[in-house]
Amino acid sequence: MSNNKLFLQTLNSQPSDKVPFWYMRQAGRYLPEYMERRKTAGSFLDLCYSPEFAVEVTLQPLRRYQMDAAILFSxxxxxxQALGQHLEFRQGEGPVLTPVDTAEKLALLSMEGFHDHLAPVYETVKRLSTEIPETTTLIGFAGAPWTVATYMVQGHGSPDQAAARSMAFQQEDVFERLIDLLITATSEYLIRQIHQGAEVIQLFDTWAGNLPDDQFRKWAIEPVRRIIENIRAVDKDIPVIGFPRGAGCRYPEYISETGVSAVSIDTTMPLEYVRDNIQPLCPVQGNLDPLLLVAGGEALEKRVIEILDTLGNGPFIFNLGHGIVPQTPPENVARVSEIVKAYRKK
Ligand SMILES: Cc1c2[nH]c(c1CCC(=O)O)Cc1[nH]c(c(CCC(=O)O)c1C)Cc1[nH]c(c(CCC(=O)O)c1C)Cc1[nH]c(c(C)c1CCC(=O)O)C2
Structure with a gap:
């Protein structure tokens, strides 16, 4: 293992006097150089499927802020989409998919052609593994099955994920088959990323928090447990960061049941609770509010220090509690990055 990487050291709970950092959605529309690239690349999906562009936009934030980790741009x-579902990203509207809400529509999806469709993503990972700086860790990722299913069933984003939550109650057998397909697809997808050079995997479960407790176990914990089991059968040491956003008091159960190596903590989690109840279980990552990063000023600096002082003495990766938003001033990201880089554990 490359022990010159602060990020990997921290994930392995090795002591260090510095706190590694990166930001969810660190590549994207808040950067003028991203917008410039996007103009020539065509649509957002074209950017995802062009290794040349995807490598370039992955590297853009690193040049400005020297994060400890780079996350694959995808x-x-x-x-x-690789399973055969129609997907577009419409300007100002986000993702639009043809809903998969019946057994008949589910039967149209399959693993046939799956890896061919994703070949450009694998190529991006391969190129990144040689192009990122030596001390930077490469993160591969996927959505967790529950969150991906919420978009697949509803056909677009929603504040309450009602279509998927209803389907899980009303057509449980069909919904379970959809989740099983996603477990297989996601495991294979991540194994390929690992083979191409991803050193850490993050699983994004953005909508996990909306599930009642028994459903949380069934659709947020169990699928992630199975994916981790599958990928560790191939690479027994691969670190996996889980992000069950909104899990609240269910974080400890999520950690012990899924086998994640670390968790990403959302903005709502109280720092002292995290220090006392979660950090003893595994390294944590988080949890600055992306909207405070937009606001900037003294309140931002104060909160960054508060987070570092409370969590910095255990294994900790500085990050946001959710992704960077497009209206974020790049100079605020620069300021926070400087504070974290200069910080030394007491
Ligand atoms: C739910 C979800 C999606 N995508 C993702 C999640 C989980 C994390 C989260 O909750 O933020 C994850 C994601 N999306 C993107 C990345 C790239 C890596 C990174 O820099 O973090 C990652 C890790 C790029 C992106 N994904 C998207 C963009 C913006 C596309 C553009 O350039 O117009 C980027 C850079 C689009 C996207 N993608 C998605 C939505 C709902 C949207 C539309 C909303 C929006 O526009 O921000 C689905």
């Missing part, structure tokens, strides 16, 4: 919804 999207969680390339998986349903």
């Amino acid at each position: 999207d969680i919804l390339v998986v349903p």
Whole structure:
């Protein structure tokens, strides 16, 4: 293992006096150089399927802020697209898919052609593994099955994920087959990323928090447990960061049941609770509010220090509690990055 990588050291709970950092959605529309690239690349999905562009936009934030980790530039919804579901990203509207809400529509999806469709993503990972700086860790990722299913069933984003939650109650057998397909597809997708050079995997479960407790176990914990089992059968040491956003007091159960190596903590989690109840279980990552990063000023600096002082003495990766938003001033990201880089554990 390359022990000159602070990020990997921290994930392995090895002591260090510095705190590694990166930001969810660190590549994207808040950067003028991203917008410039996007103009020539065509649509957002074209950017995801062009290794040349995807490598370039992955590297853009690193040049500005020297994060400890680079995350593959892609999207969680390339998986349903590779399974045969129609997907577009409409300007100002986000993702639009043809809903998969019946057994008949589910039967149209398959693993045939799956890896061919995703070949450009694998190529991007391969190129990144040699192009990122030596001390930077490469993160591969996928959406967790529950969150991906919420978009697949509803056909677009929604505040309450009602279509998927209803389907899980009303057509449980069909919904379970959809989740099983996603477990297989996601495991294979991540194994390929690992083979091409991804050193850490993050599983994004953005909508996990909306599930009642028994459903949380069934659709957020169990699928992630199975994916981790599958990928560790191939690479027994691969670190996996879980992000069950909104899990609240269910974080400890999520950690012990899924086998994640670390968790990403959303903005709502109280720092002292995390320090006392979660950090003893595994390294944590988080949890600055992306909207405070937009607001900037003294309140931002104060909160960054508060997070570092509370969590910095255990294994900790500085990050946001959710992704960077497009209106974020790049100079605020620069300021926070400087504070974290200069910080030393006491
Ligand atoms: C739910 C989800 C999606 N995608 C993702 C999630 C889980 C994390 C989260 O909750 O933010 C994850 C994601 N999406 C993107 C990345 C790339 C890596 C990174 O820099 O973090 C990652 C890790 C790029 C993206 N994914 C998207 C963009 C913006 C596309 C553009 O350039 O117009 C980027 C850079 C689009 C996207 N993709 C998705 C939505 C709902 C949208 C539209 C909303 C929006 O526009 O921000 C699905």
